[in-house]
Amino acid sequence: MAQSGYGKRAVPAQHPARPDDFASLPLRERYIAAFVERLPEGAVMSVKALAKQIPLYGQQAVASAMTALSVAGHLRRVRCALVDGQGQVRWVFRTFWSRTAHDNEWWAEFLGSLTVVAPEVESVVAAPAPAPAPVEAPAASAVPAQRVADPEEGGRSTAYLALAELGRVDTRLALSHAHCVALEPLAEQWFARGVDVGYFVRTLTAGLPASVEAPFGFVRRRLGDKLPPVYRPAPERAGGVTHPAKVECVECGVPGPVDALPDGLCRGCREPAGADPQADPSGPRVRDRIAALRDLVKSS
Incomplete structure (x- = not known):
């Protein structure tokens, strides 16, 4: 062979x-x-x-x-x-x-x-797609995933759900419902630039101080300071x-x-x-x- x-x-x-x-x-x-x-x-x-x-x-x-x-x-x-x-x-x-x-x-x-x-991705292409995480939007939707509501979560967007996930990963960043709604537009800018939920959560929870007195203000500051750059892969490299x-x-x-x-x-x-x-x-x-x-x- x-x-x-x-x-x-x-x-x-x-x-x-x-x-x-x-x-x-x-x-x-x-x-x-x-x-x-x-x-x-x-x-x-x-x-x-x-x-x-x-x-x-x-x-x-x-x-x-x-x-x-x-x-x-x-x-x-x-x-x-x-x-x-x-x-x-x-x-x-x-x-x-x-x-x-x-x-x-x-x-x-x-x-x-x-x-x-590319040979290394041939088996991935042929393999069944894994089940999406609860915070992901349905793949069949015709609109951007970050703005698709999840019916099982009361119609909340991926940005809202990702903000709610922060407190589950680290309690120092626990946000209320009102906080998530207020920060949702800022979070949507991240997903509009192609990041996924895992990247979003890892970036916002990395290097936290020993204590966070005001999670809302802290997350709002980080959403602006750590906003990723606009990135679009070169067409000839997509998928190998x-x-x-x-x-x-x-x-x-x-x-x-x-x-x-x-x-x-x-x-x-x-x-x-x-x-x-x-x-x-x-x-x-x-x-x-x-x-x-x-x-x-x-x-x-």
Whole structure:
């Protein structure tokens, strides 16, 4: 298995598995395609790793077969630059696989709309959302959470409830109902700047003096003095979403835009510089090989 976030990735729009999925391919490609199809999601897809697991073929044969499978529309190799919440950039390498052969237009559309999430948050995205705390507003509301009334608390806002929470965390800041109502507008400014209840309570209860003679005046002063700055995260960093994915040439590894590598091959590998088609009449040209593979896909 590859590191989390790397390796094999299945694509959508595939027909159900059938015994003759790869029957139109040559024997070697058919064998390796069937092997890759049975690998689990996230499996290592490097030529070296595959050759170690396939007894019939060495690295060179596996590399040639992977190129043929890319031309036939079964796979694309992709690299993605991930930007996490701290602005750190790193590369993730994936091989997208499909038992159903797709043409270049389909691959370009799929990879062009690809959204990549940092591997460390993938499991969080898939996990069920935890139950909200009593002071939180319902997630489905269309208005800002800090202004949504909680019906179980008599219609009180999150700001009011957070102020009431202060006395439960530390009795030195116990506020009355009238105090919470009076301070509510000041507290709402905090939630309008994106803080949550936990941050609000921790900040206001941190570093208290030994005794607080007037909790109302003390909290009112702190609400003004410790008001957090306005913060809006950069859009490109939200949720670990990255720059557009780049397709790697399956032959040489050169990256390029998703629509610039038809068949998963760069121009240099599709049309080698200085190649003489008459130099070896017995050997098929690269262009002829690609055309033959396309014909096999159309006839399947």
